[in-house]
Amino acid sequence: MSLLRALQQSGALRTLDDALAQSLRRLDPATPDTVLAAAALASLAVAQGHAAFDPAQPRQVVDIDLPWPDAATWLQALEASRFVAVPEHADTESAATPLVLEHGLLYLRRYREYERRLASGLQRIAAQPMGSDHAAAQSLFETLFPDTHDDDRQARAAALALQRALVLITGGPGTGKTTAIARLLVLRIAAAIHAGKPVPRIALAAPTGRAAERMAESVQRAAQQMAAAGIDADLLAALPSGASTLHRLLGPVRGSPRFRHDAGNPLPCDIVVVDEASMVDLPLMCKLVEAIAAGAQLILLGDADQLPSVEAGDVLAAILGAAGDGLQTQDDEASPRSLRGSRVHLLRGWRQSDALQLAPLAEAVRDGDALAALALLRGGTLSNVHFHENVDDPLQAQPALLTHWRALASCSDPAVALELAGHLRLLTALREGPQGARGLNTRIAAQLSGRRIGTPPAWFPGRLLLITENSERHQLFNGDVGICLADEHGAPLVWFAGRDGVRAFHPAALPAHESAFAMTVHKAQGSEFDDIWLQLPRSDSRVLSRELLYTAITRARNTLHIAGSADVIVAALSRQASRVTGLGWRLG
Numbered sequence: 001m002s003l004l005r006a007l008q009q010s011g012a013l014r015t016l017d018d019a020l021a022q023s024l025r026r027l028d029p030a031t032p033d034t035v036l037a038a039a040a041l042a043s044l045a046v047a048q049g050h051a052a053f054d055p056a057q058p059r060q061v062v063d064i065d066l067p068w069p070d071a072a073t074w075l076q077a078l079e080a081s082r083f084v085a086v087p088e089h090a091d092t093e094s095a096a097t098p099l100v101l102e103h104g105l106l107y108l109r110r111y112r113e114y115e116r117r118l119a120s121g122l123q124r125i126a127a128q129p130m131g132s133d134h135a136a137a138q139s140l141f142e143t144l145f146p147d148t149h150d151d152d153r154q155a156r157a158a159a160l161a162l163q164r165a166l167v168l169i170t171g172g173p174g175t176g177k178t179t180a181i182a183r184l185l186v187l188r189i190a191a192a193i194h195a196g197k198p199v200p201r202i203a204l205a206a207p208t209g210r211a212a213e214r215m216a217e218s219v220q221r222a223a224q225q226m227a228a229a230g231i232d233a234d235l236l237a238a239l240p241s242g243a244s245t246l247h248r249l250l251g252p253v254r255g256s257p258r259f260r261h262d263a264g265n266p267l268p269c270d271i272v273v274v275d276e277a278s279m280v281d282l283p284l285m286c287k288l289v290e291a292i293a294a295g296a297q298l299i300l301l302g303d304a305d306q307l308p309s310v311e312a313g314d315v316l317a318a319i320l321g322a323a324g325d326g327l328q329t330q331d332d333e334a335s336p337r338s339l340r341g342s343r344v345h346l347l348r349g350w351r352q353s354d355a356l357q358l359a360p361l362a363e364a365v366r367d368g369d370a371l372a373a374l375a376l377l378r379g380g381t382l383s384n385v386h387f388h389e390n391v392d393d394p395l396q397a398q399p400a401l402l403t404h405w406r407a408l409a410s411c412s413d414p415a416v417a418l419e420l421a422g423h424l425r426l427l428t429a430l431r432e433g434p435q436g437a438r439g440l441n442t443r444i445a446a447q448l449s450g451r452r453i454g455t456p457p458a459w460f461p462g463r464l465l466l467i468t469e470n471s472e473r474h475q476l477f478n479g480d481v482g483i484c485l486a487d488e489h490g491a492p493l494v495w496f497a498g499r500d501g502v503r504a505f506h507p508a509a510l511p512a513h514e515s516a517f518a519m520t521v522h523k524a525q526g527s528e529f530d531d532i533w534l535q536l537p538r539s540d541s542r543v544l545s546r547e548l549l550y551t552a553i554t555r556a557r558n559t560l561h562i563a564g565s566a567d568v569i570v571a572a573l574s575r576q577a578s579r580v581t582g583l584g585w586r587l588g
């Protein structure tokens with residue numbers, strides 16, 4: 001049987017993937033089957049978060065036994081195809097083929113272009129010289145970072161930001177990334193003022209609305225701490241007071257994947273700081289980097305151990321790969337376009353809360369050490385970490401969940417209700433299935449509203465919902481969580497937090513949304529909650545990985561419950577959410 005036919009029969013391909021193969025066959029009926037199959041797989045690979053398809057590892061995309069061709073023969077067939085450009089053979093580079101074969105990877109042309117443009121954009125920024133105004137800010141540097149002699153990595157990050165236009169600051173939760181940013185921005189502001197230059201225009205941004213809010217709150221908190229430490233109020237006043245989503249920063253153009261700001265119309269900013277960079281996908285990172293003005297600085301913050309972006313990418317991991325481990329001081333030998341030495345990795349946890357003792361578990365999960373993770377979970381010695389072994393129904397096992405949600409309905413103040421709602425979240429690895437977010441939400445909604453399962457979701461008071469698309473018109477964005485409450489006439493209104501207080505919407509006027517009592521870990525990325533109940537599926541799934549578990553448990557601020565079997569935890573920790581990307585070699 002042909003490979004394409006086998007793929008079709010396996011049910012692995014989406015209609016779109018098959019349509020690409022069929023259109024190539026229509027254009028040239030003599031196209032070899034393996035080329036058609038590879039085209040479909042290149043399309044499917046992007047949907048799975050890869051930038052390209054690797055013919056040497058087809059099972060990364062479709063993990064079943066099929067008559068996979070051997071990689072060398074497959075690559076030869078691809079190289080010979082009129083639909084595949086091979087940039088190494090310069091003569092085919094200019095042809096507008098739908099596919100590009102480069103460095104052993106088969107790309108949809110658009111994604112290869114995103115990757116190429118992103119690499120060259122990052123190198124452009126990395127090569128930019130920075131002004132030398134900072135000597136004047138030396139005494140302020142010493143005030144802000146008194147511990148430089150103790151290998152203070154926050155100080156090292158700030159020093160790097162005075163020297164380099166591209167800066168990467170990584171670290172786990174609470175390692176002081178945002179605090180370091182606030183301080184280094186104050187340094188850059190002071191340096192500009194000392195040099196008689198205009199105060200730098202600074203933009204703070206993150207991939208989701210919630211992550212942007214958290215970033216702005218953290219920067220404000222750091223500013224208050226600096227004020228208390230006697231830092232000049234004028235310097236602190238120049239810090240940005242808010243943060244926006246990356247989409248809003250770049251300026252969406254209705255009905256187009258393009259943004260108002262691009263290489264031809266760059267962002268009017270001297271410094272752009274992006275938090276939660278691990279969530280930024282390849283197309284968005286490419287567009288962001290191209291929109292950074294000549295001479296401007298780009299600072300990326302993130303936790304490299306979290307899940308990569310849902311869309312094509314694993315961009316942060318590839319950039320960090322090119323930048324080095326961030327543990328050494330910078331390498332002066334590197335070429336100016338190199339990213340080497342542009343990263344500082346923060347290690348020390350600064351969060352005060354003694355309530356939740358997460359660090360040893362997070363470390364075991366990050367390292368994929370299932371034995372250690374299980375010993376910690378079963379030992380029950382980590383404070384506020386609870387393991388519910390073999391529990392697969394959170395609603396039965398933890399009645400406090402329903403009690404919490406029930407209480408929301410009687411809140412009369414929407415701001416209080418939203419605040420309370422943010423205290424607890426049920427996280428799932430999967431969307432579908434008995435332990436999936438969708439089914440759990442249906443059951444929770446039925447229990448809270450008293451309606452039978454199967455009836456459409458009712459607008460009952462206390463219903464939590466999650467926006468699943470970006471809507472400029474509503475100023476509601478993917479990931480925003482709202483709560484339904486009754487107005488004075490008993491009619492439902494859905495409330496969302498906004499920059500200037502809460503905002504109400506009629507339920508019928510909302511953009512795409514779903515219930516949000518339970519939420520997948522992917523959707524919760526960028527948010528934090530006081531209490532987390534992480535419900536794992538009863539059996540293993542390809543979606544489970546150490547990055548997923550790490551992201552899930554690090555969403556908790558005070559209490560963490562993990563429910564599932566040891567087998568599923570062991571299987572999850574043996575898997576890494578690796579993505580096929582060529583960005584690493586492009587960045588050298």
Ligand SMILES: Nc1ncnc2c1ncn2[C@@H]1O[C@H](COP(=O)(O)OP(=O)(O)OP(=O)(O)O)[C@@H](O)[C@H]1O
Nearest residue numbers: 154171172173174175176177178179180218350351
């Ligand atoms: N150098 C420091 N000295 C004292 N406290 C600090 C220092 N750096 C950070 N903190 C405190 O540690 C806490 C976490 O810091 P911060 O929010 O900057 O971390 P983060 O890495 O940005 O966290 P997250 O990953 O959750 O965004 C804050 O309460 C902050 O005030």
